[in-house]
Amino acid sequence: MKVLFWSNTRGQAGTSANMIAVAMMNDLLYQKKSILLQTHFDLNQLEAWLLERKKRELVCDYRVGIDQLIQGILSGMNTRQLLMDCCLSVTEECIDFLPGTNAKHREVYEQGLQEAYHTILNLAQQCYEDVFIDACTGMNPFMEKLWDEADYVVVCLSQNIRILNDFFQNYTYDRKKTLFLIGNYDKRSELNLKNLFKRYKSLNYQNTMVIPYNVEFRDAMSLAKIKDFFYQNIHCDKEDSNFEFIDQVKGFASLLYRLSEEKQLKIPDEYHNRTALGGASSVL
Known part of the structure; x- marks a missing residue:
């Protein structure tokens, strides 16, 4: 299943962080083999958050990443082995990551990406159960194609009137x-979930969930210790300061799992009463 994470603005909705959190939880809960992709030209934060310095150095030293994949595809080497050779492992069994570009010229990178991305997605779907895509902000013809190809689009928003209205x-x-x-x-x-539902009729319990800000998770990203954070907190109890964050991420990962199984866009009834969806005692 191809899941595109996208936002209309950069730096406020936590798009990349949301995708990583959901992918990690997907690994821990369901052990589904997945790949993390990104389309960004600059500020490829996924590398800094997911890979320790030694692994980041491998991207250049051992010719892995999206640049090598695009080059191989455009030269006719569009094989599953090529994709897997260009990836690095985030977890031992389940999550692979395709590092972003080191290209110096945006136009050259974006042209190659647009020519190769359909093949990249096809190869990814052949090799992995779930394909998570961290997309650039805004909309253009290429992004429209990505929206069309994705099975589901996760629109990441923030509690900011300007961004929501836009x-x-x-x-x-x-x-x-x-x-x-x-x-x-x-x-x-003031723009809690309950009030957002009142203000924006397109948002409702059937299509909207939240991931709260969490200091320890943000620190883990900065230190490239996201995997450790989730391993240590996956079973935290309700009194733990990380419980609400973990519970919300579990809820969204569970939703995507059910959608991948049922192939229909609806939240099962059991989710309506979860605190992760905003019960009065939690996020409302």
């Missing part, structure tokens, strides 16, 4: 395959 006033989307994820969520905000 999306709902200026973008169109397929309701059958779109989920909304409020990142860096703070339940103390």
